Amino acid sequence: MATPASISDAATTTATARWYRRFALPERVLHALLMVTFIGCALTGLPLIFAAKPWAEALAHLLGGFESAGIIHRVCASIMIAVFVTHIALVIRRAIVGKDLLGILWGPDSMVPQWRDAIDMYRHVRWFFGLGPRPQFDRWTYWEKFDYWAVFWGMAIIGGSGLLLWFPFFFGNFLPGWAFNIASLVHGEEALLAVGFIFTIHFFNGHLRPEKFPMDTVVFTGRISEHELRGERAVEYARLQATGALAQKEAAPPSFSARAFGWIVGGTALALGVVVILLILYSVVF
Amino acid sequence: MLRSGRSITLAATTRWVGALLCIALATAVAAKPAPEVDVNETCLACHGSAGFSNAAGQSVAVDGAAFVKSVHGELNLECTACHADVSPAKLPHPEKLAPVDCSTCHAEQVKQYATTVHGMARAGGNAVAATCTDCHGLHDIRRASDPASRTNHANLEATCSKCHGNEALVKTANLPGGNIDRQFHDSIHGRLLAGGARAADAPTCTSCHGAHNILAPTEVASRVNRAHIPETCGGCHQAIYARFSKGQHGRLRNEGNPGVPVCTDCHTAHQIQRHDLPAFQVAVIEQCGNCHNEYLSTYRDTFHGQVTKLGYTSVATCASCHSAHDMLPASDPNSTISAQNRVETCRKCHAGASANFASFDPHASRHDKARDPLYWYAAKFMDWLLIGVFAFFGIHTVLWLGRLWIDKLRGPKGG
Numbered sequence: 001m002a003t004p005a006s007i008s009d010a011a012t013t014t015a016t017a018r019w020y021r022r023f024a025l026p027e028r029v030l031h032a033l034l035m036v037t038f039i040g041c042a043l044t045g046l047p048l049i050f051a052a053k054p055w056a057e058a059l060a061h062l063l064g065g066f067e068s069a070g071i072i073h074r075v076c077a078s079i080m081i082a083v084f085v086t087h088i089a090l091v092i093r094r095a096i097v098g099k100d101l102l103g104i105l106w107g108p109d110s111m112v113p114q115w116r117d118a119i120d121m122y123r124h125v126r127w128f129f130g131l132g133p134r135p136q137f138d139r140w141t142y143w144e145k146f147d148y149w150a151v152f153w154g155m156a157i158i159g160g161s162g163l164l165l166w167f168p169f170f171f172g173n174f175l176p177g178w179a180f181n182i183a184s185l186v187h188g189e190e191a192l193l194a195v196g197f198i199f200t201i202h203f204f205n206g207h208l209r210p211e212k213f214p215m216d217t218v219v220f221t222g223r224i225s226e227h228e229l230r231g232e233r234a235v236e237y238a239r240l241q242a243t244g245a246l247a248q249k250e251a252a253p254p255s256f257s258a259r260a261f262g263w264i265v266g267g268t269a270l271a272l273g274v275v276v277i278l279l280i281l282y283s284v285v286f
Numbered sequence: 287m288l289r290s291g292r293s294i295t296l297a298a299t300t301r302w303v304g305a306l307l308c309i310a311l312a313t314a315v316a317a318k319p320a321p322e323v324d325v326n327e328t329c330l331a332c333h334g335s336a337g338f339s340n341a342a343g344q345s346v347a348v349d350g351a352a353f354v355k356s357v358h359g360e361l362n363l364e365c366t367a368c369h370a371d372v373s374p375a376k377l378p379h380p381e382k383l384a385p386v387d388c389s390t391c392h393a394e395q396v397k398q399y400a401t402t403v404h405g406m407a408r409a410g411g412n413a414v415a416a417t418c419t420d421c422h423g424l425h426d427i428r429r430a431s432d433p434a435s436r437t438n439h440a441n442l443e444a445t446c447s448k449c450h451g452n453e454a455l456v457k458t459a460n461l462p463g464g465n466i467d468r469q470f471h472d473s474i475h476g477r478l479l480a481g482g483a484r485a486a487d488a489p490t491c492t493s494c495h496g497a498h499n500i501l502a503p504t505e506v507a508s509r510v511n512r513a514h515i516p517e518t519c520g521g522c523h524q525a526i527y528a529r530f531s532k533g534q535h536g537r538l539r540n541e542g543n544p545g546v547p548v549c550t551d552c553h554t555a556h557q558i559q560r561h562d563l564p565a566f567q568v569a570v571i572e573q574c575g576n577c578h579n580e581y582l583s584t585y586r587d588t589f590h591g592q593v594t595k596l597g598y599t600s601v602a603t604c605a606s607c608h609s610a611h612d613m614l615p616a617s618d619p620n621s622t623i624s625a626q627n628r629v630e631t632c633r634k635c636h637a638g639a640s641a642n643f644a645s646f647d648p649h650a651s652r653h654d655k656a657r658d659p660l661y662w663y664a665a666k667f668m669d670w671l672l673i674g675v676f677a678f679f680g681i682h683t684v685l686w687l688g689r690l691w692i693d694k695l696r697g698p699k700g701g
Contacts, residue, residue: 051586051595060596067600128685130692143682165589169638177645182664184589185652189668193675201679210690 018226020249022218026090031219033083034151035269040076042195042276044069049188050283077162084155108138108239111149117142136234143205154194161187196280199273207270215270220262221254325364326350328374341381352426388418398498403505414449414459421445437497442490443467443479462502469556487522494518510555515548526611533612547577561610564599574604584649607631607648 023031044063047056063069095101103109121142123135140148161183164171168180207215211232218224230237240246254262332338333348340346353359358367366372368386372379389396399405399418407415421437428435436445449455451467463469470476470491478488492500494510501508509518516539520527530536535546552573553559559566571594575582585591585604593601605613607623614621622631632639650658652665 047596048589048592051592057596060598066593066596066598125682125685128689130689143679168636168643169640172638172640172643174642176642177647178650178658178660180643180646181650181658181661185587185650185661185664186668189665189672193668193672196672197675197679201683204683204687209687210694 017253019223019251019253020226020229020246021222021251022224023222025222026086028220028222030083030087032265033079035265037076037080037083038194038198039269039272041073041080042191043272044073044076045188045191046195046276046280049192050280053279053283055279055282074166077159077166081155081159084151084159108140108236111140111145113142113145113149117145137232138235138239139233143201147202147205150194150197154190157186157190158194161190192280195276199277203270203273207266215263215266217254217259217262217266220266221258223251223254223258325366325374326353328377329365329372332378348425356425356427357429357432358425358427392418395498402498402500403502404500412459414455416449420448439486439490440479442492443470443476446491463556466556469554473556473558474560475558489522493522512544512548515550519549529612533609534614534618536612545577547573551576564597567599567603567605568594568597570605571603580651581649584651587650587652588648590648602635602648606635 043059047060047063047066047069050056060066060069063072091104095104105112106114116138120135120137123132124142126132127134164175164180164183165187171179206212206219218228224233237246240249330348330350333346334350336347338345338347366374368388368390369383370387370390371384387396396418400409404416408417423436428438430437430439432438433440435441447467449459450461450463451465451471453465455461456465471480475489478484479490496509499509501511503510503512505511506513508514516527516530516536520530530549531540539546539548552570561567571582571585571591575585582591586595590602594603609622614624616623616625618624619626621627629639629641629644632644636643647658647661650661652662655662
């Protein structure tokens with residue numbers, strides 16, 4: 001069954017439906033911090049890339065001038081790096097304390113791309129063309145894994161080049177001038193890629209597609225309804241049922257405050273992202 | 287008897303004196319037609335009344351008091367010195383008089399005027415082009431040294447602006463350069479001129495354009511022709527002129543290259559701003575780019591270029607690295623960007639700059655493979671990465687959305 005499970009649908013059935021844990025608290029906090037600092041970096045960085053556009057000048061002034069925008073950019077970047085490091089630490093803890101190295105590297109709870117992801121994608125595209133049934137997914141879909149690894153790539157490219165540009169005297173001790181040229185090039189280009197990707201593709205995949213529209217609060221509340229779990233991740237549902245892990249994952253419905261937080265913070269982020277995309281499109285077209 | 291004889295003598299004497307006086311008077315009248323009749327008073331008898339007008343109703347009144355204080359009044363010139371076709375003996379004079387010919391006395395100035403932009407425009411039938419009286423006035427002409435003079439240093443801006451700052455006239459007469467006073471008044475020169483200790487030294491219109499020799503800037507002989515601008519400005523800005531002459535622009539100019547920029551190309555002619563104003567610093571970057579367009583374009587790809595584009599000037603502009611007037615090519619050891627001086631130049635802002643730091647290419651081009659091969663490859667890689675990701679997921683998203691809509695239109699069914 002693939003009936004769209006909209007948020008309003010889920011909200012009205014809160015009282016009766018079962019809910020399951022999808023994201024633990026540290027993951028939700030890290031996502032929220034990543035989201036806020038990402039938007040912070042985007043808003044303070046984009047005026048430079050689109051410096052010739054009137055909106056860029058207005059935004060730079062709104063942020064208190066380019067010096068103050070630069071401070072906000074560095075503060076957000078630092079928090080973002082801390083988020084990344086924390087995540088790596090949590091993965092290492094899961095490997096050592098949780099003794100789950102194998103689960104990290106392989107299987108349904110692993111973010112590592114697997115053969116199954118290629119098949120999922122093939123089936124998904126077949127379904128796009130009406131050549132097959134809509135595929136059912138396990139815990140992590142191939143596009144979610146792409147999003148996840150994109151953060152690693154982005155961290156290396158934007159984070160690395162950003163540090164180079166932030167501490168040029170230090171890096172100048174052992175890096176030649178062209179390294180700074182390339183750092184400033186890839187910092188901006190990769191930022192455009194990240195901003196463009198998150199605010200369109202990630203937004204569509206996670207929030208804006210008709211089944212989720214206007215947004216999916218799962219990453220804020222951590223809870224997924226039985227309706228959605230069975231609707232989109234039937235493989236995971238069946239697997240959890242078979243292993244008996246489903247009962248362990250069952251949780252209370254998301255509290256009002258958790259849902260309100262998701263709607264307000266997530267909604268603001270969505271709105272800002274859409275505005276940024278419109279500004280970029282405007283700048284590219286005109 | 288005595289008494290009567292005495293009275294006879296007295297009467298005779300009186301007659302003699304009277305006769306002598308009459309002869310003297312008659313002689314005097316014959317020698318000088320009107321020694322007691324003041325010409326100017328005669329004229330002012332009519333023209334001195336404020337409401338005096340001609341048949342057409344136009345005022346032909348003359349302020350006698352103002353004339354007395356004028357340079358011509360000071361010299362006790364009579365009205366007829368200028369209005370030569372009027373004779374006080376034959377009054378009233380004809381309604382229509384010949385135009386006053388200033389060249390009767392000021393032959394040199396009038397001759398020179400005929401060759402100027404104003405004189406030639408007049409000769410060409412332009413009825414509003416400035417003539418003697420437009421700048422000097424009519425009956426109240428004062429010496430230029432007189433603070434009340436229209437041609438005094440302090441008043442020239444206002445005098446020229448009667449036409450060149452008159453919005454209506456600027457339009458109807460299509461005056462070159464538009465409303466000059468609007469541009470000049472708030473310029474650094476205009477502000478200095480407006481008052482303060484340096485007002486007397488500040489240049490006014492004639493300082494650059496001349497007075498009786500004003501030529502169109504297109505005329506080779508004009509002081510404001512491109513060929514002479516550095517010398518005209520250098521008349522005051524001698525130190526800058528010396529630096530400019532030593533720089534690449536000045537060198538090429540001395541070699542006869544007419545394309546090099548002169549002062550006004552960067553500073554403008556009338557709107558000259560203080561060099562430390564952000565608005566000027568931001569604007570002058572674009573001026574450099576008029577010729578060095580490929581360097582402007584690569585500069586705009588750097589942090590420096592982006593920040594200045596946003597209007598902030600706390601980062602390097604062209605002049606920060608290349609210097610403002612004596613810029614030299616990197617190949618010249620004296621250049622601020624030569625291999626020898628580059629690190630020092632970077633250190634003006636980046637105190638900790640090393641040789642590695644200074645080997646950053648501030649004009650790296652993503653289109654110039656020969657100049658920066660690694661940069662070029664990095665740019666190509668990023669281009670294809672962006673194109674690849676957006677193309678793949680763009681199509682993925684559109685297909686997904688299309689399928690969802692198609693399914694929705696067909697009604698809910700499994701799939």
